[in-house]
Amino acid sequence: MTVKMTVESLADLQDERYPPIPQLRAGQAFPELSLPDCADGRPTSLADFRGKRVLLHIFASW
Amino acid sequence: MPGWHAATRELQQAGRLALLGIVLEQHPERARLFMQWQRMPWRLLHDPFNLLALPYVPLTLAIDEWGVIRVAQPQLARADEWIERFVQAEWTAPQTVPNFRTQMPDLAALRSDVEARGDDAAAWAKLGVQLTLWRGEAALGEALAAGERALAAPAGQTGPTHFQQGVVYRMRHDSAKAEEGDFQRAVQHWSAALQQEPNNYIWRRRIQQYGPRLAKPYSFYDWLPQARREISERGEVPLPLAVEPGGAEFAYPAEEFTSSNGSAGEMEEAAARAPVPDSAAGTEEAARIHRDEGLVRTQLIAVPPSVLPGESLRLHFLFQLRGEAHWNNEAEPLALVLEDAPPGWQWAGRRLWSERPAEPTSAEERHLEVELQAAAEALPGSITLRGFALYYVCEAASGVCLYRRQDFYVEVEVMSAAGERLKDPGPPRPGTRD
Numbered sequence: 001m002t003v004k005m006t007v008e009s010l011a012d013l014q015d016e017r018y019p020p021i022p023q024l025r026a027g028q029a030f031p032e033l034s035l036p037d038c039a040d041g042r043p044t045s046l047a048d049f050r051g052k053r054v055l056l057h058i059f060a061s062w
Numbered sequence: 063m064p065g066w067h068a069a070t071r072e073l074q075q076a077g078r079l080a081l082l083g084i085v086l087e088q089h090p091e092r093a094r095l096f097m098q099w100q101r102m103p104w105r106l107l108h109d110p111f112n113l114l115a116l117p118y119v120p121l122t123l124a125i126d127e128w129g130v131i132r133v134a135q136p137q138l139a140r141a142d143e144w145i146e147r148f149v150q151a152e153w154t155a156p157q158t159v160p161n162f163r164t165q166m167p168d169l170a171a172l173r174s175d176v177e178a179r180g181d182d183a184a185a186w187a188k189l190g191v192q193l194t195l196w197r198g199e200a201a202l203g204e205a206l207a208a209g210e211r212a213l214a215a216p217a218g219q220t221g222p223t224h225f226q227q228g229v230v231y232r233m234r235h236d237s238a239k240a241e242e243g244d245f246q247r248a249v250q251h252w253s254a255a256l257q258q259e260p261n262n263y264i265w266r267r268r269i270q271q272y273g274p275r276l277a278k279p280y281s282f283y284d285w286l287p288q289a290r291r292e293i294s295e296r297g298e299v300p301l302p303l304a305v306e307p308g309g310a311e312f313a314y315p316a317e318e319f320t321s322s323n324g325s326a327g328e329m330e331e332a333a334a335r336a337p338v339p340d341s342a343a344g345t346e347e348a349a350r351i352h353r354d355e356g357l358v359r360t361q362l363i364a365v366p367p368s369v370l371p372g373e374s375l376r377l378h379f380l381f382q383l384r385g386e387a388h389w390n391n392e393a394e395p396l397a398l399v400l401e402d403a404p405p406g407w408q409w410a411g412r413r414l415w416s417e418r419p420a421e422p423t424s425a426e427e428r429h430l431e432v433e434l435q436a437a438a439e440a441l442p443g444s445i446t447l448r449g450f451a452l453y454y455v456c457e458a459a460s461g462v463c464l465y466r467r468q469d470f471y472v473e474v475e476v477m478s479a480a481g482e483r484l485k486d487p488g489p490p491r492p493g494t495r496d
Contacts, residue, residue, distance in 0.1 A: 010124075013144050015137040021116060026134050030125055031114065032162040035107035036195055038090045043196075044107055045164040049080050051127045053149050055070060057063055058084045058109075059120040061096040062271065062282035062311075 030056070063120060064100045069141040078149050084109050086119055086264060088232055088271075092283065095301045099289035110229045111191055115222070118263045126153040129160050167192045176208070183218025186211040187226060194230050202234040224255035225265050236305045245363045245378070253366050271311055272365040274374040274433045278315035283307040309431040310365070310376050319374055319408060319435040351467035357387040357455045360468055368475035372438040377472060381416070381428040381451065386458040388425045391418050393454035393465070398430050400449040406437025407445070423456065434474070442478040446471050 014020065023031070034045040046054065066081070073079035081104040085093035090108040097106060124133035124145075132148060172192060176185045190208035193201040209227040212218055228251035235244035249269065256265045271282050286307065293300045363378040379398060383389070389396070396416035400409050410433040419426070434447070448471045456463040 010133045010136075010144055010148065013133055013136045013140060015135050018118065018121075018135045020134065021121070023115070024121070024123060024131060024134055026131050028131050029156065029160050030123065030129050030131055032160065033109075033113060034164050034166070035084065035109050035113075038085065038094050038106040038108050041198075043164050043166050044105060045162065046082075046125065046129050047162050047164050049082065049125075050129065052080045053078065053127060054080045054082055054125045055066060055145075056082050056084065056123045056125055057066065057120060058086065058114070058116060058123075059063055059093070060085060060087045060267070061093040061285075062087065062267065062280075 064102065065138045066122065066141070067100065067102045069138065070145060073145065073149055079145070080104070083107065086110065086112050086116070088229060088268065089236075089303065089305050091301060091303050092286070092307070095289060095293075095303065096285070098298070098301050099285075099293055108195075110194075110233075111222075111226050112264045113191065116264060117261070124148050128153070128155055129162070130156055166196055169193065169196065181211075181215040183212045183215035183220075183223070186215060187218070187223045190223075190226060190230065194233065199233075199237045199239055202230055202237065202239060205230050206234070221255045221258035221262075221265075224251045224258070225262075225268070228252035228255065228268065242359065242361055245361065245380070246367070249363060249365050250367050253368075269366060272308075272363075272376065272378065273310065274365070274376040275313050275316035276319060276374045276435075277366075278313065281314045282311045284312055284314070286312075308378070308429055310378070319410070319433070351452060351465060354453075354455070354466040354468045357384055357457065357464070357466065358382065358451075358453065358468060359384055360451065360470055362470060362472055364472065364474065368477050369436045370477055371436055371440040374433050374435040375474065376431055376433050379430045379432075379451070379470075381430075381453070383425050383427075383455070386461070388423045388456050388458075389419075389428075390422075390454035390456050390463045391420075391424055392422050393463075394418075396428055396430075396451060396453040398432075398449065398451050400432065400447070403434070403447055404437065404445055406439055407447075408435045410434070436474070436476055440476045442476055444473045444475045446473050448472075 010026070014026075030046050032045070034043045036042065037044045046056070063083075070079055070081060074081060081102070083093070083097070083102075083104055083106040085106055086109055087093055088110055090106070090110070094106060097104070122135055123131050124136060126132050130153070132151075132153060133144065136144060169192060172189050176182070176189045179185045186208045190205040190212065193205040193208065197205075206227065209223055209230060212223045213220055213227070228248040231244045231248035231251060234240055235248065249272065252265060252269045256262065256269060259265065267279075270278055290300045359382045361380040361382070363380070365376045365378065369375050381396060395418040398414040398416075400412045400414075403409055414430045414432055416428040416430060448469070450467050450469045452465070452467050454463060454465050
């Protein structure tokens with residue numbers, strides 16, 4: 001079954017403990033950004049995942 | 063983050079959802095070790111500069127197949143409710159599908175473009191970033207020069223560029239091309255960035271990582287020993303770290319200034335293993351020890367570089383061997399002796415000892431840390447604190463071994479309660495007197 005879904009239908013899932021980040025709101029394209037892969041230094045971006053659904057985590061281990 | 067991994071494991075295994083990480087730390091291999099420990103085998107990218115200008119981490123984004131963010135900062139507690147819906151949904155393609163492709167920047171073209179633009183601060187800052195990301199150690203000097211051009215240009219956003227310069231200076235400090243003063247310059251640039259935007263969580267964390275316990279929100283890397291132990295118990299080899307965390311990075315926060323460094327007890331452990339050097343017990347006797355004439359270079363780094371009355375700072379002492387010199391480990395370990403602080407000022411410890419490796423000789427960099435609290439009534443200006451190090455060092459592999467002393471002084475700048483901190487990084491404030 002395929003579900004047609006709009007942006008608004010998942011917008012209420014934002015964790016309200018964190019303030020929204022204007023440049024990274026639902027409905028916006030993720031910025032074009034190539035970064036080195038920590039394993040081998042290879043340039044990598046979200047474009048390498050085109051066609052896939054991605055859960056992106058930006059974090060620090062501290 | 064491990065919670066997200068667990069919540070999406072089946073979708074990942076079925077190839078219906080990809081997980082991707084971006085780590086904002088100075089040393090990305092620490093995050094890789096964390097991911098190895100937590101068995102999270104996703105790709106991890108490194109952005110030491112916070113190029114997305116995030117005000118905080120962690121940040122989670124659910125992104126569709128066209129690169130469009132569909133859920134920003136979702137709630138892990140409601141993961142069961144929405145992840146399957148996100149994966150199943152037929153997202154409408156954006157009117158303009160981005161045609162961005164992963165690519166290395168053309169650094170030669172970037173250089174030419176920057177020269178042509180003249181005083182374009184953003185262009186110079188971008189050149190510094192790209193050189194650092196893609197040329198690494200070989201280009202850090204050029205990246206720093208580009209950053210300086212950005213800072214010198216009119217109407218530039220100097221906060222992000224100061225943070226960028228701090229990152230690059232610290233990278234060079236950790237590299238084979240390290241230059242004296244790199245670490246202190248990094249701290250000064252980070253401080254300058256934070257002064258412009260005191261609410262920037264990412265910038266603040268970078269200074270707190272190396273700073274005093276009173277300013278720490280938590281221990282930054284206390285998970286690391288457990289991670290290594292558990293990885294080893296699984297029969298795996300823990301991923302190596304390019305730079306081992308120092309005492310400040312393990313230290314737990316304190317609500318009050320105490321007479322212990324609290325750096326995971328490493329000072330106390332070292333002291334318990336090593337006898338107190340006779341010559342360190344009394345400064346009068348120590349004064350007669352011959353001064354080192356160039357076998358060991360000492361660097362002092364103050365984090366933060368200036369304090370308000372009553373605040374504390376953490377001093378990092380780095381002892382680096384010159385030429386073919388090496389430590390003599392069959393004698394006492396390196397001792398650091400701090401002389402009386404002015405009235406109202408307080409050292410967390412006044413006798414510190416370095417680790418002593420098991421092998422008879424070694425050539426590692428030795429790193430000691432101690433905290434200092436400014437007097438509550440300290441007046442604005444700078445004060446000078448003094449101390450000395452005593453160590454056994456040999457001139458070469460088969461050379462003469464000597465017992466030597468090196469004196470140093472630390473100038474600490476006290477800001478007025480209403481005043482501003484250091485505005486522009488200059489040369490390092492602490493220094494050594496050979």
